[in-house]
Structures are given as structure tokens and as C-alpha cells.
Amino acid sequence: xxxxxxxxxxxxxxxxxxxxxxxxxxxxxxxxxxxxxxxxxxxxxxxxxxxxxxxxxxxxxxxxxxxxxxxxxxxxxxxxxxxxxxxxxxxxxxxxxxxxxxxxxxxxxxxxxxxxxxxxxxxxxxxxxxxxxxxxxxxxxxxxxxxxxxxxxxxxxxxxxxxxxxxxxxxxxxxxxxxxxxxxxxxxxxxxxxxxxxxxxxxxxxxxxxxxxxxxxxxxxxxxxxxxxxxxxxxxxxxxxxxxxxxxxxxxxxxxxxxxxxxxxxxxxxxxxxxxxxxxxxxxxxxxxxxxxxxxxxxxxxxxxxxxxxxxxxxxxxxxxxxxxxxxxxxxxxxxxxxxxxxxxxxxxxxxxxxxxxxxxxxxxxxxxxxxxxxxxxxxxxxxxxxxxxxxxxxxxxxxxxxxx
Numbered sequence: 115x116x117x118x119x120x121x122x123x124x125x126x127x128x129x130x131x132x133x134x135x136x137x138x139x140x141x142x143x144x145x146x147x148x149x150x151x152x153x154x155x156x157x158x159x160x161x162x163x164x165x166x167x168x169x170x171x172x173x174x175x176x177x178x179x180x181x182x183x184x185x186x187x188x189x190x191x192x193x194x195x196x197x198x199x200x201x202x203x204x205x206x207x208x209x210x211x212x213x214x215x216x217x218x219x220x221x222x223x224x225x226x227x228x229x230x231x232x233x234x235x236x237x238x239x240x241x242x243x244x245x246x247x248x249x250x251x252x253x254x255x256x257x258x259x260x261x262x263x264x265x266x267x268x269x270x271x272x273x274x275x276x277x278x279x280x281x282x283x284x285x286x287x288x289x290x291x292x293x294x295x296x297x298x299x300x301x302x303x304x305x306x307x308x309x310x311x312x313x314x315x316x317x318x319x320x321x322x323x324x325x326x327x328x329x330x331x332x333x334x335x336x337x338x339x340x341x342x343x344x345x346x347x348x349x350x351x352x353x354x355x356x357x358x359x360x361x362x363x364x365x366x367x368x369x370x371x372x373x374x375x376x377x378x379x380x381x382x383x384x385x386x387x388x389x390x391x392x393x394x395x396x397x398x399x400x401x402x403x404x405x406x407x408x409x410x411x412x413x414x415x416x417x418x419x420x421x422x423x424x425x426x427x428x429x430x431x432x433x434x435x436x437x438x439x440x441x442x443x444x445x446x447x448x449x450x451x452x453x454x455x456x457x458x459x460x461x462x463x464x465x466x467x468x469x470x471x472x473x474x475x476x477x478x479x480x481x482x483x484x485x486x487x488x489x490x491x492x493x494x495x496x497x498x499x500x501x502x503x504x505x506x507x508x509x510x511x512x513x514x515x516x517x518x519x
Contacts, residue, residue: 166190169234176200176230176237184221187228189274200237200274209279214243214268237272238282295320342366343384343413349402385417393423400450406433415442432494439497449496470510475499480506484513 148154160182166175176189187200203220211218218224228239247264269285272278295304297317304320306313315323319332344361351357355372361381370380382390391397399418403410411434418425426446427438435447467487475481479499486494500506 167230169230170232171234174234176228178228184219185223185225187225201272201277205277206279210241210270213281214241215245216243235274237274239270239272241268241270242266243268295323340365340367341409341413343410343417344369344381345384345387346381346402347400349404384414388417388421391423393421395423397423397425398448399425399427401427401429401431401434403429403431403434406431408433408437410434411437411441415445418445435495446499447497449494451494468513470513472500472503472506472510478502482506482509484510 161178161180164177164179166177168175173193174189174191176187178185178187180186184203186203188197189200190197203223207218207220207223210216210223224241225239226242228237230237243266245266247266269282271280271282273280295306295315297304297320302317304315304317306315315332322329322332342365344366346354346361348354349362350360351372352359354374357372361369366383373380399414401407401410401414414427415438426448427434428448428450429435430450432449435449438445438447469485469487470482472480472482479501480503482496482498482500484494484496484498498509500509
């Protein structure tokens with residue numbers, strides 16, 4: 115069998131002499147390409163931009179910059195137009211070598227997680243040594259599962275004005291930094307992306323996730339799917355598509371899989387409806403909101419800003435009308451209600467005050483303002499535009515009589 119296999123290979127070699135030579139000629143090209151692997155590129159490419167890290171107080175910032183001579187760390191004072199090295203690299207390498215007991219060069223300082231503290235002068239950072247970390251009981255179990263040994267981490271504090279380096283011997287290892295979250299400027303909320311969706315969590319839950327991302331007490335709030343506005347009467351697809359799913363839980367691509375009432379028609383986007391109607395008839399635009407959805411109000415308003423036809427905004431949730439009154443006061447608005455007055459009948463009769471008024475608006479039109487106040491708080495307010503004074507008087511009289519009775 116070995117002889118037959120050898121013979122076959124030889125025949126193949128004889129029949130393909132030229133391609134083998136070509137393959138050998140291409141070999142240097144492969145060697146050339148190998149020089150540009152990601153691992154080797156990291157040692158070849160240097161910094162091209164400055165990433166400033168601002169001090170918590172004042173206008174100064176620091177940044178690190180990689181060159182052919184290694185990495186440099188600088189502190190910049192924009193007011194004084196000055197840029198100074200954070201520390202002398204040779205001196206730092208000497209001090210780190212003495213403390214860590216590993217030989218370090220100025221060009222290859224293994225400084226990581228460098229941070230400027232609140233006082234504007236103190237910096238903290240870490241250095242990983244070649245020594246194995248002293249195992250703790252919980253770390254030993256973790257090590258056995260991963261199959262690798264952790265290295266000893268040294269923590270340091272550096273005072274920039276005095277150039278004093280301090281070894282923080284009692285400092286405990288910080289929890290693993292979560293890189294998928296962005297903390298809000300006030301430090302209270304963390305926003306992150308997951309499964310092509312946008313989520314937020316409180317800072318308290320973020321701290322829990324730093325210790326254990328699988329903590330069942332962490333509360334995640336989904337902000338949006340993909341933000342595409344569609345035109346559909348119901349909140350879900352059960353009646354129109356026979357699927358028990360909420361529209362808010364689907365992306366537009368997922369929504370396009372379903373068809374309306376057994377036809378080939380899909381649920382249209384809001385901009386498609388506006389483009390199709392194109393001002394030919396007035397539109398009653400009802401916003402489907404279960405919460406104070408400011409984002410939806412903004413997106414609808416922006417879309418309608420480009421629409422040339424007549425339209426009216428309606429919603430069961432009072433916030434939508436409040437938002438449009440504040441941000442688009444010229445837009446006609448209408449508050450939708452179903453069982454609201456029936457549920458509040460006793461309280462309204464006992465504690466509510468009902469008012470109705472009207473005033474001229476544009477041309478011969480009048481604006482009717484209808485209000486219900488419970489104690490001192492506004493409970494309901496409706497603004498209607500009518501074409502004559504008689505209509506305004508009739509609506510006001512009818513509103514007050516209806517509420518009193």
C-alpha cells in the first residue's frame with residue numbers, strides 16, 4: 115500500500131511539475147502577508163490620534179501615545195498651552211523593577227488601567243508580573259475550571275507634582291471592568307446594547323453585574339427594538355395577523371414576516387402612509403402609547419413636519435397631547451377616552467371643577483378649551499378648533515351641562 119501511494123504521488127508530481135514551481139514562487143508572497151497578521155500589526159502600528167482623558171476638576175487632561183520608541187504618557191494644560199510627560203520612563207522602569215522583581219524597560223512599561231483621581235494630581239495604575247498569584251480558596255476553584263494560572267497584580271499610586279511612586283500593598287483586586295456599558299454623565303444610569311436592542315439599568319444593578327452578570331436581581335429595561343414607526347390599530351398582532359405578539363417587541367424586519375387578515379399586505383411604515391396619502395385627505399393620527407413615550411412623540415413630529423396635508427394628533431395617553439401642546443402648539447390635538455369619566459364619576463362630582471371657554475384663533479375659527487380639575491391638579495384638558503362661534507358656544511354649554519348632570 116505504501117508503494118502504491120508513493121507511486122501515485124510521484125505520478126502526480128511528474129504531471130504537475132509547472133504548478134509546483136509556481137506554488138514555490140508564490141511562497142514569498144505568503145510570507146509577506148504573514149507579516150501583517152493582527153498580532154504583528156499591533157507591534158508595527160503606532161498612535162495616529164489623541165484620546166484625551168479629562169481630569170474631574172479643571173481643564174487639564176492626560177493621554178498616552180505610542181511611537182516607535184514605545185508608549186509615552188502626557189499631561190496637557192490647555193490654558194497654559196503646555197504638554198509635559200506624566201513621568202520619566204527610565205526612572206519609572208527602575209522603580210517598578212525594584213518593587214515587582216521583574217526586569218522592565220522604559221520602552222515597554224506594562225502599565226494598565228491608568229486613572230486620574232479626583233484631586234487632579236494622583237494617578238493609580240496596575241502592573242502584571244511574571245509571578246504566579248498567591249491562590250485563594252475561591253480562586254483555586256476558578257483556576258481549576260479555566261485550566262490556567264493567574265499572575266500577581268501590583269497596584270500603584272503616583273503623585274504627579276512630586277513624582278512619588280507608592281506601592282499599594284493592601285489594595286484588593288478590582289472587579290472585572292464591564293466594557294459593554296456606557297455610564298450616564300450623572301452616574302446614575304448605564305446604557306448598553308444586547309441582542310440588537312438597546313437597554314438600560316441602574317448604577318446599583320451595574321455594580322451587581324460587575325461582580326456577577328448572571329445575578330437574577332438585576333433589572334434590565336428594554337428601550338427600543340429598531341425604532342421604526344408603523345401604522346397599525348392594535349398594540350399586538352392577535353386580531354389582524356393571528357399572532358399573539360406585541361408590535362413593540364418586534365423589529366420591522368420581524369414584523370414584515372406577517373400579513374394582514376390573510377392577505378399579502380404587510381403592516382406599512384408611517385412614512386409610507388404619509389407618502390401615499392400626500393395631503394389628498396385629512397389624517398387622524400392616533401399615537402399608541404402605554405407610557406410617557408417622548409421618543410415616539412419626537413419621531414412622529416419630525417415625520418409630520420415634512421407632511422404638507424392636514425392632520426390631527428389623537429391619543430388615549432394624555433402625555434402625547436401635552437408634548438405636542440408644548441412642542442408643536444399649532445398642531446390640532448384630541449384627547450381620546452373610553453371609561454375614564456365613568457370610573458371617576460363619584461370623585462368628579464364631589465371634588466372636580468369643570469370649565470369651558472373659547473377664543474378666536476385663525477380667521478373665522480375658534481379654539482375651544484375644556485378643562486376638568488380635581489382639587490388643585492389638572493385632570494383633563496381638551497382643545498378643539500371649530501369653524502364658527504356658534505359651534506364653540508354649543509360645545510361649551512354642552513360640556514358644562516354634561517359634567518354637572
